[in-house]
Amino acid sequence: MSDLPRHVAIIMDGNGRWAQARKLERIEGHRAGAEAVRRITTRARERGIESLTLFAFSTENWQRPKDEVRGLWGLLVDFLKSELPTLIKNQIGLKLIGDPGPIPTLAQKQLNKVIKRTAGSTHMTLNLALNYGAKAELIHAFEQLKKYDQPIDETSVEEHLYTADQPPVDLLIRTGGEHRLSNFLLWQAAYAELYFVDTLWPDYSDDDFDRALSDFSQRERRFGRTSAQLIDEVAP
Ligand code: IPE
Ligand code: IPE
Ligand code: MG
Numbered sequence: 056m057s058d059l060p061r062h063v064a065i066i067m068d069g070n071g072r073w074a075q076a077r078k079l080e081r082i083e084g085h086r087a088g089a090e091a092v093r094r095i096t097t098r099a100r101e102r103g104i105e106s107l108t109l110f111a112f113s114t115e116n117w118q119r120p121k122d123e124v125r126g127l128w129g130l131l132v133d134f135l136k137s138e139l140p141t142l143i144k145n146q147i148g149l150k151l152i153g154d155p156g157p158i159p160t161l162a163q164k165q166l167n168k169v170i171k172r173t174a175g176s177t178h179m180t181l182n183l184a185l186n187y188g189a190k191a192e193l194i195h196a197f198e199q200l201k202k203y204d205q206p207i208d209e210t211s212v213e214e215h216l217y218t219a220d221q222p223p224v225d226l227l228i229r230t231g232g233e234h235r236l237s238n239f240l241l242w243q244a245a246y247a248e249l250y251f252v253d254t255l256w257p258d259y260s261d262d263d264f265d266r267a268l269s270d271f272s273q274r275e276r277r278f279g280r281t282s283a284q285l286i287d288e289v290a291p
Contacts (some may be wrong), residue, residue: 062104062105062224063104063228067092067111068232070257087257089133091256096109097266100145100192104182107182108218109182112153121178135149135165139173147173148174148175148181149169150180151166151167151170152182152187152218153217155186190241223246227252228264230253230254231253234251278286
C-alpha cells in the first residue's frame with residue numbers, strides 16, 4: 056500500500072467541451088478551469104502534497120486558433136496577478152516547467168515576478184507546465200550533457216530536467232475522459248500511478264481530488280518486484 060503521493064501531476068483536460076456543453080466560447084471554459092486550479096492547489100496544499108504539477112499549455116497547443124491562444128495567455132496573467140498574495144500566504148513556490156522563450160512577454164514578466172516573490176516557500180511547489188513538451192525537455196537535457204561532455208546516466212539526465220531536485224511523479228491524473236499522456240512528463244512519470252476520470256476540468260472538485268488520493272493509497276507499487284517481496288520488507 057502506498058501512502059500520500061509526494062508529487063502529483065495533472066493533465067487538466069476538458070475546458071473546451073465544458074464550454075461547448077453550455078453554448079459558451081471555449082475561453083469561458085478556460086476561465087472556469089482557472090477556478091479549478093485555485094481549488095485543487097488549495098486542497099493539494101492542505102493534504103501535504105510536496106509538488107503539484109499542472110499541465111496548462113503544451114508545445115502542441117500553439118496550433119490552436121490564435122484567439123484561443125491569446126486568451127489563454129491573458130488568463131494566465133490575470134491568474135498570476137490575483138493569486139500572488141494567496142501563494143505567498145500559503146507558502147507555495149511557483150516554478151515554470153517548459154521553455155519560456157516563445158511565451159508572450161507580458162506573461163513571462165508576470166511569471167518571473169511570481170516565481171521570484173514565492174522563491175524559498177516551504178509548504179509546496181506548484182509547477183506550471185507552460186509551453187511544455189516532454190520530448191523537447193529530454194532533447195534539451197541531452198544537448199546540455201553533450202555540450203559539457205558529461206556522462207549520460209539517470210542522475211545526470213534528471214539534473215537537466217525542469218523538475219531537477221523534485222521527487223518523481225507518484226500520481227498522474229488526467230481529467231476529461233481521454234486516456235493518453237499527450238507528451239507530458241514522459242521521464243518523470245515513468246513509474247507514476249495513472250488515474251483517469253471523465254469529469255471535465257472545470258467541474259473537478261476537491262472531493263474528486265481526495266478520491267484520487269484515496270485510490271492511490273490502495274495501489275501496490277511494486278517497482279518490478281513481487282508482492283511477497285514487498286510484504287517481507289515491511290515485516291519485522
Ligand atoms: C484543457 O482543455 C486546457 C488546455 C489544453 C489549454 P481543452 O481546451 O483541451 O478542452 P477540450 O479537450 O477541448 O474539451
Ligand atoms: C493536453 O491537453 C495539454 C494540456 C492539458 C495543457 P490537449 O487537449 O491539448 O491534448 P490532446 O490534444 O487531446 O492530446
Ligand atoms: Mg483537450
